[in-house]
Every structure is written in structure tokens, then in C-alpha cells.
Amino acid sequence: MKPEDLWISGGGLAGLATCIALQNKCGIQANILEAKSQLQGDTGTLIALWPNGLRALQAIDSSLYQDILQTGCKIQYITSIRGTEESRIPAEYESKYGQPFICIRWSTLHSLLAKRVSRSQIYLQHATTEVHDKEDHVIIETQRTLSAKDACRNEDTKEAFVGRALIVADGVRSLLRKYVLNENEKQLIDPIYTGRVIARAVLESDELKCLSISLPQNESIFFFSSDGKKVGSLSSLEQGQFYWALTLPVPNMDSCHDIQKQHLQQESEFSTPLMQVIAATPTERIQVRPLLEMQPLPRYAKGNVVLLGDAAHAVIPSLGQGANLAFEDALVLSCCMKNEDNLAKAFSSFEQKRLHRCQVIQEESSKAGKRARELKTNNSSSNPQVFESYEKFLEYMLEFDGISFP
Ligand SMILES: Cc1cc2nc3c(=O)[nH]c(=O)nc-3n(C[C@H](O)[C@H](O)[C@H](O)COP(=O)(O)OP(=O)(O)OC[C@H]3O[C@@H](n4cnc5c(N)ncnc54)[C@H](O)[C@@H]3O)c2cc1C
Numbered sequence: 302m303k304p305e306d307l308w309i310s311g312g313g314l315a316g317l318a319t320c321i322a323l324q325n326k327c328g329i330q331a332n333i334l335e336a337k338s339q340l341q342g343d344t345g346t347l348i349a350l351w352p353n354g355l356r357a358l359q360a361i362d363s364s365l366y367q368d369i370l371q372t373g374c375k376i377q378y379i380t381s382i383r384g385t386e387e388s389r390i391p392a393e394y395e396s397k398y399g400q401p402f403i404c405i406r407w408s409t410l411h412s413l414l415a416k417r418v419s420r421s422q423i424y425l426q427h428a429t430t431e432v433h434d435k436e437d438h439v440i441i442e443t444q445r446t447l448s449a450k451d452a453c454r455n456e457d458t459k460e461a462f463v464g465r466a467l468i469v470a471d472g473v474r475s476l477l478r479k480y481v482l483n484e485n486e487k488q489l490i491d492p493i494y495t496g497r498v499i500a501r502a503v504l505e506s507d508e509l510k511c512l513s514i515s516l517p518q519n520e521s522i523f524f525f526s527s528d529g530k531k532v533g534s535l536s537s538l539e540q541g542q543f544y545w546a547l548t549l550p551v552p553n554m555d556s557c558h559d560i561q562k563q564h565l566q567q568e569s570e571f572s573t574p575l576m577q578v579i580a581a582t583p584t585e586r587i588q589v590r591p592l593l594e595m596q597p598l599p600r601y602a603k604g605n606v607v608l609l610g611d612a613a614h615a616v617i618p619s620l621g622q623g624a625n626l627a628f629e630d631a632l633v634l635s636c637c638m639k640n641e642d643n644l645a646k647a648f649s650s651f652e653q654k655r656l657h658r659c660q661v662i663q664e665e666s667s668k669a670g671k672r673a674r675e676l677k678t679n680n681s682s683s684n685p686q687v688f689e690s691y692e693k694f695l696e697y698m699l700e701f702d703g704i705s706f707p
Contacts, residue, residue, distance in 0.1 A: 315610025342411025352400035354625030373405035506541030
């Protein structure tokens with residue numbers, strides 16, 4: 302380990318994309334400290350990649366982008382079903398925004414990214430716990446996350462790493478987010494529970510064969526209950542797989558893990574095909590997770606430490622932007638670092654370029670979730686001072702090119 306090393310905390314989508322961007326754009330080999338014992342993405346979730354995220358990935362690594370296009374499922378129609386009302390519209394993103402709309406399993410996307418980072422750059426079972434910024438270097442404290450067998454050996458599990466800087470990409474429950482906040486901003490450290498949980502799973506193509514319904518390929522379908530409180534989705538994925546998700550109100554976050562398959566089936570008023578797909582899912586494969594969001598932070602950088610991805614601006618998946626923003630972050634940070642040797646200055650320039658855009662998309666994601674529940678069918682942006690129409694907001698969100706945004 303050398304003092305000139307650059308460290309990334311977290312080997313999720315944001316950490317890996319940043320590592321690849323730094324490699325390709327700046328020739329920097331950063332090291333990743335990852336808490337888990339293996340590099341793995343969520344197997345039960347889809348990631349929707351929108352034109353803005355795809356454009357960022359293309360600029361980061363064109364071969365990665367090609368692999369994503371070849372592997373993921375290109376969505377051609379988006380259908381909304383609310384009670385008896387149904388609308389099916391073509392997903393014309395490629396002609397409007399120059400990039401398609403791709404749905405891909407989170408774990409597939411994660412492994413496409415992981416393939417591009419050398420194993421020697423990744424320190425598994427190292428959870429970062431603290432960072433100390435000493436102006437010309439940082440000291441990063443970690444705690445080794447040991448297996449039960451290793452834990453019996455009473456080894457010292459603390460280890461410190463020295464480097465030039467730390468990029469914090471440790472996700473929505475970030476332990477290091479607090480580092481960039483001031484004393485009077487501590488209420489922003491923890492994410493907020495939205496009062497809703499999301500249950501979801503991926504079904505393999507052979508598991509779907511026994512269903513008596515035919516599911517549309519290359520299509521994403523959204524279901525809204527008549528009271529607006531429950532939202533379902535069904536989407537085709539790579540290799541004939543299908544993803545479903547159901548979000549429900551659950552007042553107490555701690556009871557989220559008590560939700561059973563029977564509960565989902567009883568609680569939901571949705572008819573086929575969503576309920577049939579849920580019924581066909583083996584119980585143990587259904588993952589339930591509370592939906593968390595963050596209040597926008599006032600800054601992402603402090604000295605030689607910078608936040609990105611969900612650590613900086615976690616959003617609920619109402620607009621499907623969390624990972625897309627993380628890929629934008631990775632590109633913008635690498636561009637800032639390419640042009641500036643002083644990392645504290647590069648991080649501050651990253652913050653200037655990202656803060657406003659991420660705050661706007663965080664606010665709009667939160668409002669989009671509420672709008673669906675309030676049964677507002679008109680897609681008006683709730684911030685008319687900023688965007689004169691929802692279409693203008695979509696243009697702002699999807700047309701990101703990594704260069705012309707302030
Ligand atoms: C159900 C669901 C559906 C979603 N759908 C979409 C979608 O369609 N489109 C979209 O763009 N986004 C979507 N998102 C959001 C997207 O998944 C996140 O925005 C994205 O994963 C953020 O990447 P990240 O690397 O910042 O965080 P993560 O992917 O959470 O990665 C964080 C990593 O840091 C590690 N870590 C945590 N703490 C420490 C520590 N102390 N030390 C070291 N390592 C640590 C974790 O183990 C993990 O590997 C969805 C999210 C959910 C929950």
C-alpha cells in the first residue's frame with residue numbers, strides 16, 4: 302500500500318463504474334474496499350437503464366456498453382394499467398434521445414462491471430468505518446467482516462489504509478456520509494423510510510413455461526391499484542427471464558421482513574398476469590426491502606473525500622434513476638480528475654457539476670412516487686418554476702451528456 306493510492310469504499314454499481322472510469326479516462330488504478338465476502342449484485346432486482354445512464358456508460362467504456370446492449374433486454378413498449386384503464390405506448394427513446402431503454406438484472410450488470418476490474422484491486426471483507434483527512438493524505442479505518450469460523454480465532458479485525466483520497470460509494474446506508482456533513486446537518490446522515498416496501502423477484506424462462514398466460518417480451522408493464530397505494534410492475538429481462546415487483550405501504554419498517562407471499566397475494570387487488578407470476582415464484586426467492594430515500598445533501602465533497610452514488614443521493618426507484626445517476630457520477634468524476642491533479646479541487650469541481658442535477662432528480666423521484674399514490678394521472682412536473690412541463694423534465698433527465706451540464 303502506498304500513500305499515492307486512491308481508494309474507493311464500496312464495490313457496488315457506483316464503486317465499480319468509478320474504478321473503470323478512472324482506469325480508462327485517467328489511467329488511475331484505484332483500489333476498492335468492499336464489506337461483503339464476494340463481489341455480487343442483487344439477484345432479485347432489475348435495473349432499468351435509461352438514455353442518460355447508457356450515455357455515461359458508453360463514454361466510460363464502449364466495450365462494457367456494447368456488452369450491456371447485447372445482454373440486456375431492449376424495451377419496446379411501456380404499458381400502464383390502472384383499474385380498467387390501459388395505455389400502451391412505444392418506448393421511442395432511441396429516436397428521441399439517441400439511446401434505448403434497457404432492462405437488465407442487477408447481478409448481470411454488476412458482473413459485467415466487475416469483469417473489468419482486476420481482482421488485485423479489490424479488498425473483500427473490508428468494511429470502511431472511519432476516514433481521517435490529513436490534507437496531503439487520508440487514513441481509512443476498516444473492520445474485517447469475518448466468517449463465523451474465522452471470528453473464533455480472535456484475530457485483530459481492524460486495519461488502516463493510507464492513500465491520497467477516498468471516494469465513498471458505500472450505498473444508501475453509508476457509514477461515511479457523515480464525514481462531509483457539518484455538525485448542524487447531522488439530521489441528513491440517515492436515509493428516511495418512505496413507509497413503503499418493495500417485494501420482488503426474477504423468474505427464469507423455464508419457470509414461466511408452466512404458467513397458462515403468455516407474458517409480453519420486450520415490454521414493461523406498470524399496475525396501479527385503484528386507491529393508488531400499491532404499485533406493481535412486470536418486465537421482461539435478458540434470456541427470457543421476467544422480473545416482478547410490488548410496492549406496498551407498511552407503516553413499520555421493522556415488520557417488512559415478516560411479509561410473506563400469501564400476504565402479497567391477499568393484499569393485492571391486481572389480476573393476471575402479475576398475480577400469476579407472483580404465485581409461481583418460489584417463496585424463498587421473494588426479496589422484500591424497505592424503500593429508503595434521502596433528503597438532498599448540501600455538499601458531496603470535503604477535502605480529499607468525495608461521496609457518489611447512493612451514498613450521495615439515494616432515490617426511490619419511482620423514476621428508476623439511482624444507478625443511472627451513479628454512472629453519470631463516475632463519468633463526471635473521472636473527467637474532473639483528468640483535468641486536475643489536486644484531488645481536493647477535482648472533488649469540489651465534481652460537486653459543483655453534480656449537486657444541482659442530483660438534487661432535482663431526487664426531488665422529482667420523491668414527487669413521482671407520491672403522484673402515483675395520489676392518483677394524479679397527468680405527468681406534470683411538480684416544480685413548474687424549474688420545468689414548464691413533464692416533457693421538459695424528461696428531456697433534462699435523459700439528455701445528460703456529461704460535458705455540457707453545468
Ligand atoms: C428494488 C430496487 C430497484 C431499483 N431499480 C433501479 C432501476 O431500475 N434503475 C436505477 O437506475 N436504479 C435502480 N435502483 C437503485 C440502484 O440499485 C442504486 O441506485 C445503485 O445500486 C446505487 O449504487 P451504489 O454503488 O451507490 O450502491 P450499492 O449498489 O448499494 O453498493 C454499495 C456497496 O458498498 C458496500 N458497502 C456498504 N457499506 C460498506 C462499508 N462500510 N465499507 C465497504 N463497503 C461497503 C456494499 O456491500 C455494496 O457492495 C433500484 C434500487 C432498488 C432497491
